[in-house]
Amino acid sequence: MSTKHHFSSQEVPQAVTLTSVEGIDLFSREAYKEILISHLKDFMIHRGLHLYAYVIMNNHLHLVAQTERGELPALIEAFKQSTSQGIYKKLQRDFPESRRNWLLWIVENQAKKSGDDRRYKVWQAEHEALDLNTHRQLLTQIDHIHRNPVRAGICYTAEAYKYSSAGIYAGEAGVLAISEVIKPGVKLP
Secondary structure, three states: OEEEOOOOOOOOOEEEEEEEHHHOOHHHOHHHHHHHHHHHHHHHHHOOEEEEEEEEOOOEEEEEEEEOOOOHHHHHHHHHHHHHHHHHHHHHOOOOOOOHHHHHHHHHHHHHHHOOOOOOOOEOOOOEEEEOOOHHHHHHHHHHHHOHHHHOOOOOOHHHOOOEOHHHHOOOOOOOOOOOOOOOOOOOO
């Protein structure tokens, strides 16, 4: 069952969806996608994130992941915080963004609306988390998120989308290595 901002099990992989504030198409720009890739790499190397699949869409990010010590909720919050900071800094700096003022206004205004003392807010507070209790659920969810760019009309095949692990599952190199390719008939990690 999918829930908002709730991880019911720490023992199984989770399908997590993070969405930008106001659903803005922030990740239509490659520079912002690269910030997400960089932070995912860091979280895999230094924070124990096990990433089994991912897709970066124009206004949201899908992950199939878990952690060694059952710390996925805290890790996701830390990821949102660190990527928000990186994106906000990128917006403030010299990056030639035609929508810079509008994007800054959105992320700063969302922080004001939230009532906390942050200066900016890139991600919606709530995110979706779905327990993947069986191997079949895990494979189905991976296939579902990999097909997201095709359903959105971005590409014709899932493997053709650069910012997805679908190519890795098809035996190709990807912009971000994943922890493990989940194969049919193999036990859950």
